[in-house]
Amino acid sequence: MKIVYIEHAGKTHEIEVAEGQSVMEGARDNGVEGIVAECDGCCSCSTCHVYVGPDWWDRLVPMEPVEEDMLDFAPGMEPGRSRLSCQLTVTEDLDGLTVQVPAEQA
Numbered sequence: 028m029k030i031v032y033i034e035h036a037g038k039t040h041e042i043e044v045a046e047g048q049s050v051m052e053g054a055r056d057n058g059v060e061g062i063v064a065e066c067d068g069c070c071s072c073s074t075c076h077v078y079v080g081p082d083w084w085d086r087l088v089p090m091e092p093v094e095e096d097m098l099d100f101a102p103g104m105e106p107g108r109s110r111l112s113c114q115l116t117v118t119e120d121l122d123g124l125t126v127q128v129p130a131e132q133a
């Protein structure tokens with residue numbers, strides 16, 4: 028599936044990410060700046076924080092409490108816009124998903 032990543036400075040990456048991988052893995056494996064993923068997807072670091080636009084928000088899996096708790100510590104967190112990309116598994120429904128890296132992770 029195609030996932031579009033927009034770095035804080037505006038550089039855009041269109042990356043083919045296999046179904047079943049996370050949005051974070053697609054970024055990390057392809058050198059998207061700002062998605063560090065220190066905990067490697069264990070939902071315990073928040074360095075994979077991204078913003079998701081309103082067009083996509085309702086198509087994402089709902090947040091588990093552990094993701095909500097971690098996001099509370101994420102710099103630049105914006106309710107209704109912020110997700111941890113390691114918790115977003117790529118599916119057909121997410122083909123074309125666009126995410127943006129927060130300024131705080133630049």
Ligand code: FES
Nearest residue numbers: 068070072073113
């Ligand atoms: S990679 Fe650490 S919370 Fe997502």
